[in-house]
Amino acid sequence: PMAMAQGNPVPTEGGDPNILNLPEHTTGLGQGVAVEGYGKPSKFEANLQRRQSPGLTQTTQASVSFAPLQSLFGIVTPSGLHFERHHQGWWDIDPSKHRFMINGMVKKNMVFTMDEIMRLPSVSRFHFIECGANTAVDWGNVAVPTVQYTHGMLSCSEFTGVPLITLLELAGVDLKNGKFVLAEGGDGSSMTRTIPMSLITSGEVIVAYGQNGEMLRPENGYPLRLVVPGVQGVSWVKYLRRVEVGDKPYASKDEAIHYMDLQPGGLHRQYTNLQEVKSVVTTPSGGQVLLDKGFYNITGLAWSGKGKIKRVDVSTDGGRNWRQARLETPVLSKALSRFNIDWVWDGKPAIIQSRAQDETGHVQPTYQQLRSVRGTRSIYHNNAIQSWLVQENGEVKNVQVS
Amino acid sequence: PMAMAQGNPVPTEGGDPNILNLPEHTTGLGQGVAVEGYGKPSKFEANLQRRQSPGLTQTTQASVSFAPLQSLFGIVTPSGLHFERHHQGWWDIDPSKHRFMINGMVKKNMVFTMDEIMRLPSVSRFHFIECGANTAVDWGNVAVPTVQYTHGMLSCSEFTGVPLITLLELAGVDLKNGKFVLAEGGDGSSMTRTIPMSLITSGEVIVAYGQNGEMLRPENGYPLRLVVPGVQGVSWVKYLRRVEVGDKPYASKDEAIHYMDLQPGGLHRQYTNLQEVKSVVTTPSGGQVLLDKGFYNITGLAWSGKGKIKRVDVSTDGGRNWRQARLETPVLSKALSRFNIDWVWDGKPAIIQSRAQDETGHVQPTYQQLRSVRGTRSIYHNNAIQSWLVQENGEVKNVQVS
Amino acid sequence: AQGNKYPGVGRDATPKEVAKWDIDVRPDFKGLPAGSGSVAKGQEVWESKCAHCHGVFGESGEVFSPLIGGTTAEDIKTGRVANLNRSDYPGRTTLMKVATVSTLWDYINRAMPWTNPKSLTTEEVYSVTAFMLNLANIVPDNYVLSDKNIAEVQARMPNRNGMTTAHAMWPGNEFAGVKKPDTANKVCMKDCTPEPKLASFLPDFARNAHGNLLEQNRMVGAQHGVDTTKPEPK
């Protein structure tokens, strides 16, 4: 099984040719600065792409592409690999022509240019965004092979923008009666979602233009999107053109037909917006192969829509015994946290799991626990503990245990 | 002077045509997911480029390109806009052929593949990197117009890799006698720099492969570079091929001919590696124009090679009076911190400055204070307070005050 | 009042501007423009502008999941779609799920036809909505839907009683939800479960269904991607 063992054998001929024969880059002159005014990854990184899951949707514009979590590090998602979810396709909008409107239960309806929004007091914060349908395909059974397809509707960025409450106060918002805010996009779908006023007054909801130091990417809502920390991605309305303050929720298409949770008995839970505590091991993970026995660093991501991650435990025996993982700093509220833990693989089958706990004390559930309340026919908000089987031949597979 | 006032006039014809005439992106179908497997910025962001400073160097391969700080947000530098500094050009190295060697005062000299390094316990941390020559051109007098050219040899990323001490311990390092580590690159210059063992044993120095979630960019040392938090960029050896443990410093070309600080009297300070506390306002900044009186958010960056930023104060009257700015979270050790502060511009001339203090209590100096010790002929380590003059016509200029 | 805090930033919206963009329709029909449309007219709209994607009877799954089907006369009485409780029922149509007729009106008005959103007249939206309701046997063939009678239609929506906000997953305090999360796993560290058994995994024939996984992992790293074009080495 170890036929593919790692390429660092003790040399027989006096040494590794990669050392003894100096490569071109050691004996020549390289390329100049600003050859790429905006640089790109190495050509050897071409395997890292966001990808569609075959057969998941019938069109590409009402669809999703998944981030390659199996090959990512730390907590920042490279903007070029940020997952995508569009309902009516994406656009590259001229920001000088984009307008933002506030209306409804405010003293005065208002209009802003991008220039003006960018003059207001801004905040910069790291937050994860996860589609409510992330890990949906595995609600019932194992359906896809890799963490890209099981958990890849997940990304984390540093967002910069203006707290929505700043803009609402500028318009003279009626905080006594205004309990729900409708956010509306400027694309074809003009995505609409209801946002709780209590989350807005906390200052957490941001009208964002910046992402990872630069502007939002077109696929992620350039030039303006709502950032609703802890809440499923569909509420992070892209190409944001308008917010309306009201006294009742709006039951828009994506909160009255989708993004609802079907419970045993046939009732739907509506307005299930929160992304509860969750984690996943990203390496080793499904579709990978360990080339050798010996030492490995198990690493993964943990997050919670309710605040900071408090701890992550890792099991290599399918959940019988657990060890506490190291959390990388910073551990931020409603952001991804990166965990690492040592592991020596003895070459025998192993089932790797991670289990996160957030600062509210909530512990990520097993599939059994989750299904005992919500059944198996829900689509959204699957935050169950993920299992990866490491086989004797080194191959890692997506499995569920009982 | 306000002829160029901002484009949001109260409409006379019933409304803004950008609102009344629905744009194509509101009435059509957009592009599909994964059209770009690896996405890029909006075409409207083309002005953001890393750039050379005209006349600064005679070649492009022993040169520098500057990051466009005037248009960036938060603390993460987009990897495509990370500043560049090459001594013999950059390369895109095949990572499967790259090797890392440890020799010198260790029990056994060792060789590692990338596969193997990536199996070891890893850490992910945000750190700034600043070239020791950043702001060099302004040591004597104002020489360049914008913050891109004054401060743009500065970037901040989340780095992932293995603490160097882990690797050295694996090789059985002699910590009693080994006081200096030579780091050596694999490019044509095979850049060599002496690293203090005391910084390595602190666990802070990282043999890094990850940058902002993906691999290092070729321009930044793909597939392996040293990360030496708080220390000038030249020590962050790119294309890292070897470290050697020794009992004496190495006086390599870039620590015995350059990156030394010429003091009044003609003596050079050697091994001046630390980047001391520094800050700069990024907007408004030189080369920009304010289009209108009224409210503005002054924003900028602060950092220190000695730890966390404790506070940042901002003056709009050339340093007479100061107000404390808000620091965005997270505030991390040896990373950039983003600050923001409110300002209402009354249309009169104003001189904007920022002044940072780090957790050791050290306060960023004025030009007068710095020059009174180090004179005006040093090249490196200019951390003086920067002044931007906002003129009545709205133009912002790089100035120095007395 | 707060205007002075940020001088120079923003301006009042004009009534025309608000009218142009404020198109949302709420469950209580706030925002619904006056107007009407018949099932017959709706059929014309449907067949010329909708049917090629959604099917003549709203049954097509070729472009998106089916809109119509799975609801019964009994459901219209109870306001609960019985098929949602059948785990063997294949798929869930739009009409099985939606509780609020406003949702249909609002969404068709803002987003359909998919390639040409916001192109329908108010009458067309009323009528095509009426036609869809007719396909689902909620309104009769000769119905004319309008802002006057839409509340009556709401009272016949098959799944109108099918929603609950009694859960812990609304991130605010606006609904009388519950506070306690659904699950209460414990931080157990030792001998937490019996020997685990594999309950679900991908069948062998799906090995390469997502493309060659070797090409979906970095070429270096602690683990490489599995070459799924080859059978698994035993």
Added chain:
Amino acid sequence: AQGNKYPGVGRDATPKEVAKWDIDVRPDFKGLPAGSGSVAKGQEVWESKCAHCHGVFGESGEVFSPLIGGTTAEDIKTGRVANLNRSDYPGRTTLMKVATVSTLWDYINRAMPWTNPKSLTTEEVYSVTAFMLNLANIVPDNYVLSDKNIAEVQARMPNRNGMTTAHAMWPGNEFAGVKKPDTANKVCMKDCTPEPKLASFLPDFARNAHGNLLEQNRMVGAQHGVDTTKPEPK
């Protein structure tokens, strides 16, 4: 000893491998290979492989700053380059700054010629180093530099006493540096200075010297870039 902690990771380097990569030369000449080279041979190397970039006398500033010049016989005696203390002296050559001859040997050996690094033989490195030292009058025309006599040369380096580590900017405790930073600015908040005067700014003719700054700022934002192709509006 620690090897067991990370089984399977890394292997011993072979002597050949270490020899190939361990090329650094320290100020105490640790790492310097045995060998020698004459000034005369060095001149040949210089003129065929170096002079077109650095100039026949190492004086060229066309590709990089000049290597040779600015040092005197007096400096060789004192070990301090006097011109470094003259603020009117134009530029600082390599030989004015470098204190350690090992630095030259090491760097030429690893990185020069620039387009063809690591192509020189050990003899070529000795000889071209000798030639450069001769250009700077540190060694006589008939000198043969070798691992045996290089310490004597070190004792004649013009700026050998020109370095200090007595500063607070080494981020470790390996040198007997100082702890206190150079400056001690205070967090003063009110009336800290007299009215500031402008002491330095860019001259008008440099307005467009870095290109049009309008095109170097985002097209939207609180501030836009100044159009530097036009004269400043008064």
